[in-house]
Amino acid sequence: MSRPIIEISNLVKRYEMGDEEVYALRDVSLTIGTNEYVAIMGPSGSGKSTLMNMLGCLDTPSSGTYLFNGENVREMDDDDLAEIRNREIGFVFQTFNLLPRATALQNVELPLVYSGSSKEERRRRAEDALTRVQLADRMTHRPNELSGGQRQRVAIARAIVTAPSIILADEPTGNLDTKTGHDIMALFRELWQAGNTVILVTHEEDIARHAMRIIRLRDGRIESDTTNPDA
Amino acid sequence: MRRRSEIAESVRIAVESLRMNLLRSILTTSGVVVGVVLVVVMGWTIGGLDAIWEQTISIIGKDMLYIDKWSWSGGGNWRLMEARKDITLRQAQLLSERMESAESVMPVVRLWSGSVVRGNTSLRCGILGTTTEYGQTSSAELSSGRFFTSTEDYQNAKVVILGEGVAKSLFSGEDPIGQTIKIISEPYRIIGVIKKRGFLFMDFVDNQVVIPLESFRSTVGMFERSVSVGIKTGNEKMVDIVRTEAIGHMRAIRNVPPGQDNDFSINEMQAFDEQVKNIRVGIWVVGMGLTILAFVVGSIGIMNIMYVSVTERTKEIGVRKAIGARRSSILMQFLIESAMLCVIGALIAFPIAQLIVGSARFLAVDVLDQEWATVVSPLIPLDLLGIAVSVSIVVGLAAGLLPALKASRLDPVEALRFEQ
Known part of the structure; x- marks a missing residue:
């Protein structure tokens, strides 16, 4: 197996809801290596969003260990987490989450603003990223001047611009029509083939089928973890 | 970065x-x-x-002290000041003789409203009688002509220096120097005009004429007139020393027993x-x-x-x-x-x-x-x-x-x- 990026063991996420304790994740163990293409599936309430937040270092576990590239995420403070998200993780959201008043180029440059790249480097890398998602001719457009598919491409360009260790996509086709959704999935496949590690979170079988490995969650536990026979 | x-x-x-x-x-x-x-x-x-x-x-000058019966600032007890004896010309002269730290001492007497006439034009304005030393103070900076001399004062010369307002009212543009006006029916020759100094609530300083003390005595009279004693310290830093000396002399001159308050006021710009x-x-x-x-x-x-x-x-x-x-x-x-x-x-x-x-x-x-x-x-x-x-x-x-x-x-x- 390739070098592990994500090593999770006995992960638990507990929320206090009034007097009650709610378990979003109970005892999840999981390893994901470089250049894997993984889909995390499950019905709503299965804990897949929580798991995605954990994987994306947006949230920290209640117990268990999460090693990201060998570093213990549970021991990180807010700024460490921000830095690891900035450097190592590229997020793609269902609703794109672009800044509405910024151009495509400015949106893609944003992670580099927080990592402190020079203006020239930001510009160059953002242009590269937009070119890779076939939006070289839309750089100065604002989100409201772009179609849904194009917006998601801008979001993907933003996710890959820092050359992160993983690309984490949460229902990336949820707001797109089938045809556009397929185009986006083709783009993810391309990125995977180019050596990226891609993790999809979805509840759609059609989408999950694009991945090489499918992890199914139910009630906060891993129900199955299989290699995708179709892929 | x-x-x-x-x-x-x-x-x-x-x-x-x-x-x-x-x-x-x-x-x-x-x-x-x-x-x-x-x-x-x-x-x-x-x-x-x-x-x-x-x-x-700058109208009066920071280096000037005035000893008066009244306090300028309006402070103090009005009745007490009213009851004070007038400051006489004799007292002013004694003070002048005794003062050592001051540059000069000059008595100033005032008629607040007297008539000044040129031809058919008459005007009511302040009439101020003083000695030649007043010419050295910033109140008497001239725009033209000259101040009177001690000889003119001594000889009771009928010469006058006009305030800027008076010159404007009576002569409006003409050169007043050498011309004659009547002050309370006596003819006076104009020898100088004081620069415009009046300012805000101090307008009255432009609406007065200055004549020698002796001429004032003969034209206006000294009856029941309290003299104001101007003291030019010559230097702002000297004000405190001069004030202390003046108070001492003045108390002695006016026989103020020790322990009693001054029966005169020291007026200066500092009060304002x-x-x-x-x-x-x-x-x-x-x-x-x-x-x-x-x-x-x-x-x-x-x-x-x-x-x-x-x-x-x-x-x-x-x-x-x-x-x-x-x-x-x-x-x-x-x-x-x-x-x-x-x-x-x-x-x-x-x-x-x-x-x-x-x-x-x-x-x-x-x-x-x-x-x-x-x-x-x-x-x-x-x-x-x-x-x-x-x-x-x-x-x-x-x-x-x-x-x-x-x-x-x-x-x-x-x-x-x-x-x-």
Whole structure:
């Protein structure tokens, strides 16, 4: 197996809801290596969003260990987490989450603003990223001047611009029509083939089928973890 | 490096956000606008007051003391002063002989309203009798001619020096030197004109004529007239020494028993200094009070709008955090926006303040024809602008702190889930 990026063991996420304790994740163990293409599936309430937040270092576990590239995420403070998200993780959201008043180029440059790249480097890398998602001719457009598919491409360009260790996509086709959704999935496949590690979170079988490995969650536990026979 | 790109980004976001909500931003800053206008106008007023006061002080001169029956400042017990014996010419002369620290001592007697006639034109004005030493004081700086000599005084010469107002009224443009006027029916030859000195509430100094003491005695008379003794110290630093010496001599001359209060008043510009200081403090206190009030109200408005801004942009904050914005980045972003709001307020305030200041001066100088107002600057002083901008930045940072902290502490998961 390739070098592990994500090593999770006995992960638990507990929320206090009034007097009650709610378990979003109970005892999840999981390893994901470089250049894997993984889909995390499950019905709503299965804990897949929580798991995605954990994987994306947006949230920290209640117990268990999460090693990201060998570093213990549970021991990180807010700024460490921000830095690891900035450097190592590229997020793609269902609703794109672009800044509405910024151009495509400015949106893609944003992670580099927080990592402190020079203006020239930001510009160059953002242009590269937009070119890779076939939006070289839309750089100065604002989100409201772009179609849904194009917006998601801008979001993907933003996710890959820092050359992160993983690309984490949460229902990336949820707001797109089938045809556009397929185009986006083709783009993810391309990125995977180019050596990226891609993790999809979805509840759609059609989408999950694009991945090489499918992890199914139910009630906060891993129900199955299989290699995708179709892929 | 990272900081610099983040600051640039913050400024870009702030400008954009303010531009998107232009009307809201401008309305929000109104408290700050009022505050800045107040600070600037107050500063200008105090500056103007100082300039006017400087001018006023120069009428009499900071190096002059006057010993009088009455106190100029109006302080003290009126009845007690009323009961004081008049200061006689003899006492003034004794003081003059005994004073050692002063440059010169001169008796001054006044008729507050006497008639002065040229041809068919008559005028009521002050008539002042004094000795030649008065010519050395700043009250008697001449615009033309000369002051009278001690010989002229001694010889009871009928010569007169006109105040600027009198010269204007009687001669309007003509050269009065060498001409003759009648003072209480006696003809006097004009030998000099005093520069315009009158100022604000000191207008009367221009509306008087100065004649030698001996001539005053013969023309006006000394009956029941308390003499004012002018003492020129020659040097501002000498004032304290001269005052102490004069009080000592004067008490001896007027036989004031030890332990009893002086039965005369020492008048000097310093007495007015105190009053001007009070006015200054008054303006400052009232102005500061209003300014603080305006800034407090203004900062509450800004805090409020910043909270709105944070809430509106919860999702954006979530996105920024997800892609790597640190707490401090978010904090800075909102602080810069809030400080910028206040700076915009200050920028709006400057032209308003300038308009107020400019119109006030225009009204005083050009419409009401108040010459004293010309010494007041028609422009807002630059240092005030600097202070106003700094104060508004501080107010902006203070007002934005809580909303910015709230934004920086948002949980990225919660924030990303937020829908408007």
